[in-house]
Amino acid sequence: MANLIDAIAGAAAAHGSRPAVWAGGDTLSYDELLAFAARTATVLLESGVQPGDRVAILTARSLAAYVGVVASLRAGCVYVPLNKRHPIARNRAMLERSGATALLVDNESCRRFSDLLREPTHALKTVVALEAATEPRSASGVTYLDHRTVSATRPRTAWADRAAGDDCYLIFTSGSTGEPKGVPISHGNVLAYLGGISEIAPVTHEDRLIQLADLSFDLSGHNMFLALTSGAALYSIPDSANLLGPRFVSEHELTGWCSVPSAAALARQAGLLDPGSLPSLRVSHFCGEALHGAVAEAWAAAAPNSALYNLYGPTEATIAISWHRYRSADASSVVPIGRPLRGQQMEVFGADDQPLPEGEVGELLLSGSQVARGYWHGSALDAEKFTTIAGARWYRTGDLARRSGADGFHYAGRIDHQTKILGFRVELLEIERALRAITGRDAVAVIAWPVTIDGGAQGTVAFVAGPAITDEEAALAKLRATLPPYMVPSRLIPVDALPLNGNGKTDYTALRQHQALI
């Protein structure tokens, strides 16, 4: 199949009456999901949305979210996941930058983001409410279609064909320039990933897979698309139970897990990983940050019937590009990121773009059918991050790695200021830029803190040179209005001056040892 929606429709045709998505105690069968999506897609197209347009989705991780994804794809459009946990300004920026012509919302988004709906972005023409709205909405220049309109619509039966090279989603990640950057992912990128990962750990229509990630985090595509293209059921965990994933697995006897390692580390910390407590799991995937052996071992003991895989890959390479099956011998170290999936290539290069021999640490570059064509309107960034070496196109990850024998590749840190906070990809320079704008101070530095014993980071702190900020809480409130919660520093620590290293640059190592953090 050349596109993702045909793959989903194929699974629906074979497993129409089986549950497709569970959320909040409600379930949609495949027949119901496809019918709802077809009506929504019809409404979009009849309102003037064109195939290839971007359709933004601003919902909870509810049934509406998955209807929104399938409807966007059914209409031949590119879905753009926003996030209700992020500030209005950030969602507006993503809406603006994507040029989305339509926005799909649920009731909660209608209420919380009413300002966004009252003053829509330039390109936005249509807003569709996927749940029964509590009150009518209106916005100048925008067609507002409520749930009743969708329900009463007779769906089309013919749809625009999509090619492998057409985009299917546009996802925004933290950007070092101070603005989130968009990564368009094609149908072919996703199908290549699903093909590769299914060879490692196939999913069947009898599986029940957890959905922990919000749509705005590309890891959401792992279980969502594996389920919806195989006839399996996707179980979306309630927001309020996000850190109680193991319990959700037990309650619903789920068979497939996928999360960032931080979710397992926090579950272990909370005492939720008793040995043998997750017998229903048959496959567990971890991705998004370094997986430490102690966490993996605790998970393996809790889920004795599950194969456990460490996946690796940036958004630019579509969810994950490499895999390593965990074994007890990995328990005392960081689990390797392993070998590339079928059809993908990984190589460690030195500063001169020459491949390095086994054991040497250099930048990890990626190539193959999962690698995105570039950034959204990002030609300057494309030139920096995408390169051609010996006739092949490579993506520069900014990750350091080394190759080592049968285990394949090992992660060895970053070459820049990108980090992971609870598994979320964060450019610390983006936080610094926001902080400079708000405080008017040039000399600021942000570090990931605290760092857990498992090696991950749970948040950030900021150092500000000069007198203490007189109203720290007000400054933090302004940051909360522009940055996602996990990027907002917990503290603004005043220092006389930022420490400098031998090159005259900010000495981040010294800041990590600052007495205020001890």
Add this chain to the structure above:
Amino acid sequence: MNEADRPAVLGKITEIIRQELPRATGVIDAATTAADVPGWDSLAHVRIILAVERAFAFRIRTTEMARLDNIGALVEVVIARGTAWRT
């Protein structure tokens, strides 16, 4: 448990919250939400839920957690399903 236990249940839950969140020095009543309490982040949420479960000897289902909009809702779940009282 029954309706008459409601004030005592609220008192015990308040005690748990203050133990878990030392900065939670303000008034805590049925209308209090997580956003009202300093330090009540997602990890604290798990610690509080697990402590409430231990105190009242029952397990809150993940679907029930979605409806815990405020402390009052948590009290109601305990009244309906809590089976013991452990001090």
